[in-house]
Amino acid sequence: MSRRLWTVAFLSVPLLAYTTIVIVPLFTSFYYSLTDWNGFSAQYHWVGLANFARIASDPLFANAIKNTAIWMAAAIVVPTAAGLALALMLHRGVRGAKFFKSLFYLPICLALAVVGQVWIWIYRPDWGLLDLILRNIGLSNVAIAWLADSTTALGAIILAWSWQQTGLAMVIFLAGLTAVSRELTEAAEIDGASYGQSLRRVVIPLLSPATVVVVALSILNSLKSFDAVYIMTKGGPFHSSDTLAMFMYDVSFESYYMGYGSAISVVLFLIAMVVITFYFRQVRALEHLHE
Amino acid sequence: MKKQGMWTIGMVGLVGALAMLLGACGQSANKSEVDVVHYFSDTLGKTTVTSIFDAFTKKTGIKVVDNTTGHEDFKTQILVMLAADNPPDAFSYWAGARVQFVVDSGRLQPIDDLYKKDNLDTLLPPAIAAGTVYNGHKYLIPFGYHYAALFYNSKTMQKLGITQPPKTWNDFLAMCDKIKAAGVVPLAVGSKNRWPAQFWFDYLLLRTAGPEYRARLMAGQAKYSDPEVVNVMKMWKVLWDKGYFVPNANAYDWTDAADQVANGKAAMTLMGTWITGYWNGNKLQPGTDYDFFPFPQIKDGVPNVALGPIDGWVMSKNAKHAAGALKLLSFLLDKGSQAPWAIGQGALAPNKTVDPSIYNSVMKKASEEVGASEAFNFNYDLATTPPMAEGGLTMFAEFMNNPSKSMNYLTETDKVEQTVFKK
Numbered sequence: 159m160s161r162r163l164w165t166v167a168f169l170s171v172p173l174l175a176y177t178t179i180v181i182v183p184l185f186t187s188f189y190y191s192l193t194d195w196n197g198f199s200a201q202y203h204w205v206g207l208a209n210f211a212r213i214a215s216d217p218l219f220a221n222a223i224k225n226t227a228i229w230m231a232a233a234i235v236v237p238t239a240a241g242l243a244l245a246l247m248l249h250r251g252v253r254g255a256k257f258f259k260s261l262f263y264l265p266i267c268l269a270l271a272v273v274g275q276v277w278i279w280i281y282r283p284d285w286g287l288l289d290l291i292l293r294n295i296g297l298s299n300v301a302i303a304w305l306a307d308s309t310t311a312l313g314a315i316i317l318a319w320s321w322q323q324t325g326l327a328m329v330i331f332l333a334g335l336t337a338v339s340r341e342l343t344e345a346a347e348i349d350g351a352s353y354g355q356s357l358r359r360v361v362i363p364l365l366s367p368a369t370v371v372v373v374a375l376s377i378l379n380s381l382k383s384f385d386a387v388y389i390m391t392k393g394g395p396f397h398s399s400d401t402l403a404m405f406m407y408d409v410s411f412e413s414y415y416m417g418y419g420s421a422i423s424v425v426l427f428l429i430a431m432v433v434i435t436f437y438f439r440q441v442r443a444l445e446h447l448h449e
Numbered sequence: 450m451k452k453q454g455m456w457t458i459g460m461v462g463l464v465g466a467l468a469m470l471l472g473a474c475g476q477s478a479n480k481s482e483v484d485v486v487h488y489f490s491d492t493l494g495k496t497t498v499t500s501i502f503d504a505f506t507k508k509t510g511i512k513v514v515d516n517t518t519g520h521e522d523f524k525t526q527i528l529v530m531l532a533a534d535n536p537p538d539a540f541s542y543w544a545g546a547r548v549q550f551v552v553d554s555g556r557l558q559p560i561d562d563l564y565k566k567d568n569l570d571t572l573l574p575p576a577i578a579a580g581t582v583y584n585g586h587k588y589l590i591p592f593g594y595h596y597a598a599l600f601y602n603s604k605t606m607q608k609l610g611i612t613q614p615p616k617t618w619n620d621f622l623a624m625c626d627k628i629k630a631a632g633v634v635p636l637a638v639g640s641k642n643r644w645p646a647q648f649w650f651d652y653l654l655l656r657t658a659g660p661e662y663r664a665r666l667m668a669g670q671a672k673y674s675d676p677e678v679v680n681v682m683k684m685w686k687v688l689w690d691k692g693y694f695v696p697n698a699n700a701y702d703w704t705d706a707a708d709q710v711a712n713g714k715a716a717m718t719l720m721g722t723w724i725t726g727y728w729n730g731n732k733l734q735p736g737t738d739y740d741f742f743p744f745p746q747i748k749d750g751v752p753n754v755a756l757g758p759i760d761g762w763v764m765s766k767n768a769k770h771a772a773g774a775l776k777l778l779s780f781l782l783d784k785g786s787q788a789p790w791a792i793g794q795g796a797l798a799p800n801k802t803v804d805p806s807i808y809n810s811v812m813k814k815a816s817e818e819v820g821a822s823e824a825f826n827f828n829y830d831l832a833t834t835p836p837m838a839e840g841g842l843t844m845f846a847e848f849m850n851n852p853s854k855s856m857n858y859l860t861e862t863d864k865v866e867q868t869v870f871k872k
Contacts, residue, residue: 306850
C-alpha cells in the first residue's frame with residue numbers, strides 16, 4: 159500500500175471524529191441560532207436574525223461581553239507577566255530550580271473545575287485561607303465573602319484562573335528563554351547594559367514567538383473559561399461574574415432559550431476566530447523573520 | 450515486518466470500532482426493561498430509590514436501568530436526551546410549571562388511561578391530585594412532596610424561653626426581637642444558589658395578597674411593580690433592616706444555613722421538609738433537636754395556603770418500553786413504594802392510604818398542616834415558567850444582598866416578564 163494511502167487511511171479516523179464532534183455541531187448551532195427552539199420541543203420556528211437583534215439590545219449580553227473583555231485583558235497581562243517573572247528567575251539555574259519548575263507547573267495538571275473548587279474553599283468568609291490570613295494580619299475589614307460580593311466575584315475567579323494559567327506561561331517562556339543565546343545577553347552586559355535594559359532590548363524581543371503563544375493561549379483559554387465560573391459562582395452574584403460562555407449556558411439550559419443561546423455561541427465563535435486569525439498571522443510573520 | 454504490524458493494528462482497530470458502533474445500535478426494545486433517569490442523586494435518595502426499583506423488578510421481572518448522573522446535571526441531561534429523541538422511558542420531574550413546559554413542548558405521554566385502569570385518583574388528596582393535570586390530561590405520578598415552614602433549633606428556643614409559635618406577624622417580629630436580644634441571629638438563609646430565598650417571597654406574597662393574585666403573577670398576568678409585590682419587598686426589607694438575617698446570605702448554601710441553625714448560631718430557617726432528611730443524617734433528633742412552626746398568618750381573611758414542591762414521575766412520548774414504564778409509574782404511586790421513599794427522603798407521601806405512623810413527630814405535624822391548609826401551592830421556581838423563574842430567583846438573591854435597591858430589581862424583573870410572556 160502506498161504511503162499516501164496509509165496517510166489518508168489513518169487521517170480519516172480522527173478527521174471523521176473531528177467532523178462529527180466539532181464541525182457538525184458547529185453548523186447545527188448556526189442553524190439553531192436562526193430559530194426560537196427552546197431545547198426541549200420537537201417544534202420550533204424560523205425567526206431569521208431576531209436572536210441577533212435581541213443580542214444587540216440585551217443588557218445582560220452587554221454585561222457578559224464586558225466581563226469577558228475584562229477577563230481577556232487580565233489574561234493578556236497577569237499570567238504573562240507572572241509567567242515571565244518566574245521563568246526569568248528559574249531559568250538561571252538557581253538551587254532547586256527543577257523542584258520549583260515542577261511546583262509551579264502542577265496547577266496546569268489539575269482540571270479547572272478542581273482549581274475552582276479549591277479556590278471556593280480559599281475564598282470562604284468563615285474558614286477560608288484568604289480571610290484567615292487577612293484577619294491575622296489585622297486586615298479584617300477587607301476579609302469579605304469574595305465570591306458572594308458582586309464587586310469582587312469576577313476578580314476572584316480571574317485570580318484563581320490566572321494562578322493556574324501562570325504555570326503554563328512559565329513553561330512556555332522557559333522554553334523560549336533557552337533560545338535566547340547567552341552570547342547575546344553577555345554581549346549586552348559587556349556593552350554596559352543594565353539588567354533592565356538587557357531585558358527590555360535583548361531578551362523580550364527575542365522572546366516574541368513565545369510571548370505570542372502565551373498571549374494567544376491565555377486569550378483563548380479565557381474565552382473557554384466556563385468551568386471556573388460555573389463551579390465558583392454560576393455567573394453570580396446577579397450576573398456580575400457572567401462571561402459569554404457562562405451566559406450562553408445559562409440562557410440555553412436554565413432559561414431554555416436554546417435558539418438565543420446558539421446565537422450567543424455564534425458571536426463567541428466569531429470572537430475566537432478573530433483571535434486565532436491574528437495569532438496565526440503573527441506566527442507566520444515571525445516564522446518569516448527567522449527564515 | 451513493519452508493514453504487516455501496521456496492517457494488523459489497522460484491522461484490529463477497525464473491527465473494534467465497528468463492534469462498538471454495533472453495540473450502541475443494539476440497544477433495541479428489550480421488553481423486560483425500563484430506562485429511567487432521575488434527580489435523586491444524594492446518597493440516601495439514590496439508595497432508597499434503587500431499593501424501590503429492586504422491589505419492582507422482584508414483583509414484575511422487569512429490570513430498571515437507571516441512567517442517572519447527578520442532581521445538578523439532571524436538567525441538562527434530560528434536555529439533551531429529549532432533544533436527541535432518545536428519551537428515557539420515565540423520568541422524575543417537578544410538578545408545576547416545569548412539567549407544563551415539557552408538556553407544551555410535546556415530549557410527554559398522557560397517562561389518563563393508567564389512572565383510570567388502576568383507579569389511582571382514589572389514592573390522592575384533591576390538593577395533590579390538582580398537580581397531576583396539565584392541559585386537561587393526567588401526565589404526572591406524584592412521588593413525594595415537601596412543605597416549607599420555619600424550622601428551628603428546639604434547644605435554642607427552649608433556652609430563650611420561647612414556647613409558643615407566633616400566630617400573627619407582630620408576634621413573629623416580637624419573637625425575632627427577643628432572639629436577637631439574646632445574641633442569637635433569628636433567621637438563617639443560604640441563598641448562594643438563589644432558590645432558598647424564594648420561600649420568603651412566596652409566603653409573604655401568599656399571606657398578604659393571597660393565592661389568586663399570586664397565580665396571576667406566576668402566569669405573567671400581573672406585574673412585579675404592582676403594589677402587592679412592592680409591599681412584599683417592603684415587609685421583607687423590615688426583617689433585613691432589623692438585622693434578623695445572618696449577614697452574607699449569598700455566601701452560604703442551604704446546608705450551611707441548616708448547620709447555622711443546628712449549631713445555635715441562628716435560631717430558624719425557612720426551608721422545606723427535606724431539611725429533616727439532612728438533619729437526621731447529621732444525627733439530630735426530630736422534636737428534641739429540631740421542630741417547625743408554620744409561616745404565620747399576616748392578613749385576616751387570606752386563605753391559609755401550604756407551599757412546597759411535588760416530586761413526580763412522567764413518561765416520555767414514544768417511550769421504547771411503554772408497557773413496562775406504565776407498570777413502573779403505577780408501582781411508584783403504591784403505598785409500598787411511597788412509605789420507604791417518604792422515610793428515606795424526609796418527604797411526605799402523596800398516597801393518602803400510607804400509614805401516618807411511618808412519620809416521625811415533625812413529619813406527622815407537617816402532614817397535618819398540609820391537610821389542614823386550604824390549598825397547596827408550588828414554590829416560585831416551580832410555579833412560574835423556567836425563563837421567568839430565572840429572573841425572579843436572581844431578584845431574590847439581589848435582594849438578600851442589598852435590599853435598598855428593591856425598586857430597581859422589580860423594574861428589571863418586569864422587563865424579564867415582558868420578554869418571557871410576550872409570546
